[in-house]
Amino acid sequence: MPDDMTLPGNLVPAKPASQPAQPKDAVTVVLLRDGAEGLEAFLLRRVKGMAFAGGMSVFPGGGVDQRDADTSVAWAGPPPRWWAEVFDVDEATARAFVCAAVRETFEESGVLLAGPDSASVVKDTGDFAQARQQLVDRELSLAQFLAKNDLVLRADLLRPWANWVTPQEEPRRYDTRFFVAALPEGQNADGETTEASDAAWQTPEAAVQDAQEGRRMLMPPTWRTLEEVGALGTVEKVMAQERSVEKIIPKLIRDGDVIRVVLQ
Structure with a gap:
């Protein structure tokens, strides 16, 4: 990783387990759009104090729910x-990874990668605000939500x-599959999630520069992915x-008050 890609020293216990x-x-979805200044990615700044990656700027994503493997989901695209x-x-x-990617993207950004059929996408997700919260609260599964609204998951x-x-x-570990997706026409990413203190579209170059100058904190996968798509x-x-x-498993090396990230 770049020499300036460091993490706070308190992120990892001084004595490993x-x-x-x-x-x-877990899954992560890199939402992208072509903006006035070029390619832009949607970033959420996680609330400080969270058990994992508190204060870090990340892409939408989260853990896989066992219900994400439900075979009843109407599916379009690569099987x-x-x-x-x-x-x-x-x-x-x-199947669970793809369904989790669609669910987490909707929960954390309001962007829904689904439509009435295999050739269309929902234009306005505002009508599903209540269902979005029910998904967050685990009162509703993705399969139930899609079936109730006659929607097809767009894996393509x-x-x-x-x-x-x-x-x-690190004491908390995740095996995370990263996806990329284009913002569907007519939809907006809002970042209205209790897990984020703010959200914004930003060019990869600007996001990395913010990290270099201390205005953002980026996890190594986020930093590298921004560079790749940028x-x-x-x-x-x-x-x-x-x-x-x-699989990419970085190694952390303590260097004084900071931790350096090494890709083996």
Whole structure:
């Protein structure tokens, strides 16, 4: 990672646990749009004091719910077996990853990657505000929400990007599959989630510069992903990019008051 990619020293216990924590499955979706100044990504600043990544700027995402593997979900796009090959998992797990990606994106940004049929996308998600909160509260599953509103999950609007695993030195660990997606026409990302203190669209270059100058804190996967999509320059090029997804497990090295990130 870049020399200026450091993390606060208090992020990781001074004395690591004798046995690394088992990573939990999670997903992250890099929402993109072409703005006036070029490609932009949607970033949420996590509330300070949260158990994991408090104060960090991240993409929408979260943990995988066991209900995300529900086979009753109406599905359009690459089937679960295709995603299973990409992420090197079984079909049920792959289905859960894609459904979790759609659910978490909707919960945290209000952007819904679903439509009335396989060729259309919801234009205005405002009518689903109550259901969005029910999803957050786990009162409603994604399958129930889609069925109730006769919606089809649009797996073809997602692209696989990467697989980052939290370093072994950290007490909370996640095995996170990264996706990229273009903001659907007519929809807006609002960031109205209790897990974020603010949200904004920003060019990757500006977000990285903010991190370098202390206005943002970025986790290593976020920093690297911003650099990768920023180098491509447009949503079209990002979505057309073919990726080989392999697990990336950074190593953390304590250097005085900060922690440096090393990719092995």
